[in-house]
Amino acid sequence: MTTPCIICVAITGSLPTKENNPAVPITVTEQIESTHEAFEAGASIAHCHVRDDAGKPTSDPERFAALKEGLEKHCPGLIVQLSTGGRSGAGSERGGMLSLRPDMASLSVGSNNFPTRVYENPPDLVDWLASEMITHDVKPEIEAFDLSHILQAAKMHQDGRIKDRPYVQFVMGVKNAMPADREVFDYYITTVKRLFGEDTPWCAAGIGPNQILLNEWAVSSGGHARTGLEDNVRIDRDTLAPSNAALVRRVVDLCETYQRPVATWQQAREMLGLRAA
Template sequence: MTNPCIICVAITGSLPTKDNNPAVPITIAEQVESTQEAFEAGATIAHCHVRDDDGRPTSDPDRFAALKEGLEKHCPGMIVQLSTGGRSGAGRERGGMLPLRPDMASLSVGSNNFPTRVYENPPDLVDWLASEMLAHDVKPEIEAFDLSHIFKAHQMWKAGQIKDRPYVQFVMGVKNAMPVDREVFDFYIHTVRRLFGDDVPWCAAGIGARQLTVNEWAIGAGGHARTGLEDNVRLDRDRLAPSNAALVQRAVDLCGQYDRPVATWQQAREILGLRMVHP
C-alpha cells in the first residue's frame, strides 16, 4: 500500500492521572515535552486537552494558547488539534479556544452514554461549535461514538455547516458506548465511503486494552490511527506505557507490518486539506 498513515497522539485527555501512570503529562511543559517525543517517533497530529493547577480538566483558553504556542515551537509542522470535549467545560465554554485558530478541533455531533454519565452534545451546541470552527477556519474531526454520528456529520456537511469533507474518527471501546466489534468497524468504513466518497480519509481510536486492536484494524484497512495516554495507559496487562512516544512507536511498527508509510506532517496536512505552514 502506498497510502501514508497519519498517526494522532492523544497526549493527556481529561481522566488519566499520574496515579494511573506517572508518564501522563499534566502541566503545559510536560505536555510539550511528551508531544515532542511522540512527534519525533512519527505522530503528526496532537490531540490536546489542558488541566488546571490541581490537574482537573479545563477549557481555559489561556492554557490552550500556551500549549499551542509550545507545540508550534517545539514540534514545527505538527497538526495541533484542540479538544472541545464535554469533560472540560459546559456549554459554549467548550469552544472558547476556537478563536486561537488551531489547525483542527474535535467535534462530537451527538450524545451517548459514558461509563458513569451521559456525554451531552445537544444540537444547538453542536451547531454553535461547528459555526465557530467555520468562522475561525478550524477543521473539525468528527468523533463518532455511534453510527448515527456519521449520518449527522453527513447532514451537517450537506447543509454547509462543515466545509470540505469531514474527517471522521470511529471511537470504539468506551464502556456503555460502541464496543470494539469488527463487523461494526467494517460497516463504519462502508458507511463513511458511501456517504463521503471512496477516497475520504478516516481514523479510528480504541479505548483501553483494545487500543492496539483498533490501531491494527485501522492501519490494515487503509485508515489512520489514534494512540496515546489519553485512551490507554498500558502497553499490556503487566506493563505501563513509559511514554506517549512508546505508544506511537507501536503504531509505527504496525505500519511497517502492513507496508504503510508513516505520513510526514506535510503529507498529513495535504491528506486532510489543511493549510501548509513554514516552520
C-alpha cells in the same frame, strides 16, 4: 496500502492521572515535552486537552494558547488539534479556544452514554461549535461514538454546517457506548465511503486494551490511527506505557508490518486539506 498512515497522539485527555501512570503529561511543559518525543517518533497530529493547577480538566483558553504556542515552537509543522470535549467545561466554554485558530478541533455531533454519565452534545451546542470552526478556519474531526454520528456529520456537511469534507474518527471500546466490534468497524468504513467518497480519509481510536486492536484494524484497512495516554495508559496488561512516544512507536511497527509508510506532517496536512504550517 501505499497511502501513508497519519498517526494522531492523544497526549493527556481529561481522566488519566499521575496515579494511573506517572508518564501522563499534566502541566503545559510536560505536554510539550511528551508531544515533542511523540512527534519525533512519527505522530503528525497532537490531540490536546489541558488541566488546571490541581490537575483537573479545563477549557481555559489561556492554557490552550500556551500549549499551542509551545507545540508550534518545538514541533514545527505538527497538526495541533484541540479538544472541545464535554468533561472540560459546559456550553460555550467548550469552544472558547477555537478563536486561537488551531489546525483542527474535535467535534462530537451527537450524545451517547459514557461509563458513569451521559456525554451530552445537544444540537444547538453542536451547531454553535461547528459555526465557530468555520469562522476561525478550524477543520473538525468528527468523533463518532455511534453510527448515527457519521450520518449526522454527513447531513451537516450537506447543508453547510460543516464546510469541508469531514474527517471521521471511529471511537470504539468506551464502556456503555460502541464496543470494539469488527463487523461494525467494517460497516463504518463502508458508510464513510458511501457518504463522503471512496478516497475519504478516516481514523480509528480504541479505548484501553482496545487501543492496539483498533490501531491494527485501521492500519491494515487503509485508515489512520490514534494512540496515546489519553485512551490507554498501558503497553500490555502488566506494563505501564513509559511515554506517549512508546505508544506511537507501536503504531509505527504496525505500519511496517502492513507495509504502509508513516505520514509526515506535510503529507498529513495535504491529505486532510489543511492550511500550510
